[in-house]
Amino acid sequence: MCDHLFLVPRNLFVGFILGWRRAISPIYGNVCRYYPSCSAYGLGAVQQFGVLRGGVMTGWRIIRCNPWARGGIDDVPARMDGNFPLSRHGFVLPKKKEH
């Protein structure tokens, strides 16, 4: 339960980003010079690193996505202590406790 509470803020943002990707992204189409796109990167970053760190990572990525950028592959780095599991829809679940 406590684990779930800890994940509430980031899951709120995950919901927002999922909504953005469904409703807003299609309006301007694919413009990103990176793969995954900035919104997909933002989703991954918030899922794994939370609202604050993930948010800063996303902001920095958007700033990097300018016409002077080389572009190409730029994945969200993996967590040192292992990534959080995700639900089918993309929401973050607590890590399984190791016995």
Place this chain on the structure above:
Amino acid sequence: MPDILGIILWPFRWVIEALLVGFHTALTALGMNPGDGWTWVLSIVGLVLVVRAALIPIFVRQIKSQRKMLEVAPELQRIQAKYKGKRDQFSREAMTRETMALYGKHGTSPFSSCIPLIAQMPVFFGLFTTLSNAAMGLKGIGLMDLDLATNFGKATIFGSAPLHSAMSTANGNMAVIWVAGVMVVAMTASQFFTQRQIMAKNISQATKESATYRQQQVLLYILPLVFLFSGFAFPLGVMMYWLVSNFWTMGQQFVVIRNMPTPGSEAYAAWEARQLKRNERKGISAPVVEEAPEEPKQAQRQQPVGKNRAKRGKGKK
């Protein structure tokens, strides 16, 4: 929690106010009525001109980075051939990944990047805040003093359409509804024209065959809905900014398609033909470069066949 958005917007608002006041003062000095809504509309037009002119370097850089697209075309075709007929999500993603890696390797991309998309947003919202504060009788944060703010807040066009009201806050004011409606139509038309122009003339054959291109085309038909919504929600003054900005895009696109077309597109062929003609007139003979079309390579590796099996195969036939 500190108002982060407010802090980010503050410098933008200051500059917007300075530009609006600057243009308003200049226009008044030229003999326009300072209380007239059209003087403020022209000030907004001035704001657009300054902002869009400042964004030209970004745009030029964007076009330049698209120029090398022709170089990657053969490799792009190889990737497309490799994933030909594979429609499952996994293959699609792998294909996109490989394509993007290829663009990254060559430092070229058909995509404009994300910054230009949001570069105008702070200006847009800054103008929105400036206008709504003025409408509430508040003075600005910089050069817009109380007199000018009140003046801006009260400004109307066509007699009774205040610049600060939108369709949603018109309260049955038909002038506002009509002006907003006409602007929505004009915005849709200009956007449609710009996109069509790009798609018909300035897209290389390789891009035309990609999935993103088809997706982009669907957009053409969603955009009017977006504009309708904004006409409903945003005040006339802000819509005016957007509309003029759209017209700027249209003109800019026209110049680009004529003078800096995307290699491999229809406009590029027309541009080359014009160049050739000009050179002929000047008496310079251009070297003719002919490229041999590359043989499409087979995506699947041919399985090696042992000597004995090869013989057997022949024998059966």
